[in-house]
Amino acid sequence: MTEIQVELNNEDESQEPESNAEIKFYVKPEESSLSWGIALMIIGGLFLLDNFGIVQVAKYNWWAGFILVPGINMLWNALIYYRQSGKINKRARQSSFWGVILIALAFIFLFNLDFGLLFPVFMILLGIYLLSSRS
Numbered sequence: 001m002t003e004i005q006v007e008l009n010n011e012d013e014s015q016e017p018e019s020n021a022e023i024k025f026y027v028k029p030e031e032s033s034l035s036w037g038i039a040l041m042i043i044g045g046l047f048l049l050d051n052f053g054i055v056q057v058a059k060y061n062w063w064a065g066f067i068l069v070p071g072i073n074m075l076w077n078a079l080i081y082y083r084q085s086g087k088i089n090k091r092a093r094q095s096s097f098w099g100v101i102l103i104a105l106a107f108i109f110l111f112n113l114d115f116g117l118l119f120p121v122f123m124i125l126l127g128i129y130l131l132s133s134r135s
Contacts (some may be wrong), residue, residue, distance in 0.1 A: 034076065039069040046110065057110055064109035071102030090133070097129040 043065045049055040078096035082088055101122065108115055 034073075036069055039065060039072050042072075043068065043110075056112075058112035061109040061112065064106045067102050067109070068106035071099045071106060074099030074102065093129070093132055097125070100125065 043062075046055060046057050047059070050057040050059070074095045078092045078099060081092035081095060085092070104118070104122070104125075107113070108118060
């Protein structure tokens with residue numbers, strides 16, 4: 001559950017907040033249990049699809065799930081940072097970039113894809129990130 005802290009911007013805390021008092025809401029990023037739950041559901045779903053022959057998953061690379069979880073957590077945190085500020089700020093941009101990178105790496109290992117073929121995609125993503133961090 002998301003924890004919300006309310007901060008009143010009043011000099012004297014003993015006074016009632018005035019009508020023009022500034023109220024800020026801070027939503028802390030969730031604990032990693034949500035990310036672990038989502039990641040386990042995704043990995044379980046992939047293995048289930050593999051059992052039915054729909055998707056081919058490299059089962060010997062199950063450890064890639066440990067790369068997937070922080071990636072999902074970073075994307076979740078990016079969403080929270082975006083909701084806090086109402087815009088894509090530096091923290092949201094960084095968290096989403098690294099989340100996408102980690103998730104892409106996890107899928108490369110889970111599906112036994114050739115990293116050499118997908119390396120240009122990582123270069124393009126890094127270029128987009130560097131260009132977007134200038135603003």
